Amino acid sequence: MPEPVIDILMYHSISDRSGPTCIPPEVFAGQMRVLAESGLPVISLDDLVASRDASVRLAPHAVIVTFDDGFQDFADAAWPVMEPLGIRPIVYLPTGHIGGAEGWRGGTEPPRPLMGWGTIRALAREGVAFGSHTVTHADLDALTGDMLEAELRRSQQEIADQLDRPVHHFAPPYGIAGDPVRRRVAAYYQTSVGTRLGQADAGSDLHDLPRLEMFYFTDLGHWRRHLDGRGATYLARRKAMRAVRGAVMKPWQGV
Template sequence: MNPKRSLILTVCVTILIIISVTLKWPLNIDFGRHNQEAKPNVAITPILNPTSNPASPPPLPSNNLNEPKMSKFPEEGVPVLMYHSISTIPGNSLGVPVKQFTEEIEWLHQQNYHSLSLEEFNQALTNKAPIPEKPILLTFDDGYEDNYSSAWPILHQNGYRATFFIVTNSVGPGMMNWDQINDLASQGNSIGSHTVHHLDLSKLSSKQQENELSISKQELVNHLDISVQALCFPSGRYNKTTPKLMSKLGYKLGFTTHPGKVHLSDDLSTLKRIRISGGMPLASFQKLFP
């Protein structure tokens, strides 16, 4: 190369470098050598043409399965199922094994039965408010700890709520504690009274009965900050004084152990239930729902 031209080129490059550094311009000057630094292996995701995207799925119809059809109180009555402990208790049918309970709840779900809250049940009975087709009320007596640890996860998985009748003097070790009961209430379940000491109400004086009903109700209100609407009679026993005391103390519904479904014409203070016993075959359970 001509020495004069080489000098001019060197001066020009030097000036260009100085200007670039001063103004922070990017430089990409190829002096005829290959870049020795390996380029990263970056996968580039192509941008799709918006017109090639599939059409959005149509909206679900308003009468989809998540929105049950509402109806009047069924003439054949509403089944109120009565459970106690959800566990295996040798020689005691009050304990329903977890496997049996799971099969029963899953079958109810498959048959499109819809669980009711106590408030919905009460409004349907007293004001003839509409309720979902194929309604059911699920109740649990005594407040066993397995109602929370075993029954509730199965109920929740199938989209069901239940009513738990609590013996307030038994809350604690071996039974549900107040935190567990509060958690059930906060998740849409209903809580009712099963008295303070689970005594035979039919053998108590009027004053003793009133203490059992009023103190248990107040305990539930104090611990859970809820409205207590229902009373479940211990062992299903009561006398003619019991309904009068219920009305005086603000109870709206009373549940017995008398077998059968609940109808609109029934006495709200002595409602029937269907006992579910441990060891009941699934076929026998299914026959309860003709």
């Protein structure tokens, strides 16, 4: 029997802003509709972790939906589409920016607002999961010692305190996490997702999980073919193009 394949979808902002971290609301709605029509199960990262000791058996092809940064447009434009379809995502929060706006390199102008804790708590009650995206949206490879530990632990603890539930999942800003950082992340979190383009499987490193950047699937034909198992050639081409681009761009420019 083939190993299960897991598509971990990566979103940031659902808005009409320009750039690869923004998906127009009508395109996002189409992507979610195609996903629902595919019949593929949408699972959680907890399910993926549980599958490692056979507590949960994964379908041959499953999907996990993730959002980085906690932008207000998640509540305004994304969740109202997903909730009626029964799609439950995870949102990674940079806790130092909650209730404010993006203020990190690679952001847009004017800065996009982030959800406040009241909105986040309400979404958690409705079935949205939340993970950590550090405190300040820092490049973790540039930090060591107490500064790195603070970014990992303070964000985890604040989310846990605000939502009254443990926080097991992490996403490093910009997808940057070398081996030393991943070892520290693994000390606190059960999973960590990056920005490396690809599909996960039953043997993937839980602290270096690849994702599908959904900016590459704004053409719903490509998206439908991928979910039908007919998108290998397109995905391989995108990987090759991204590798070339990554050789000449800063890491945060390719997110």
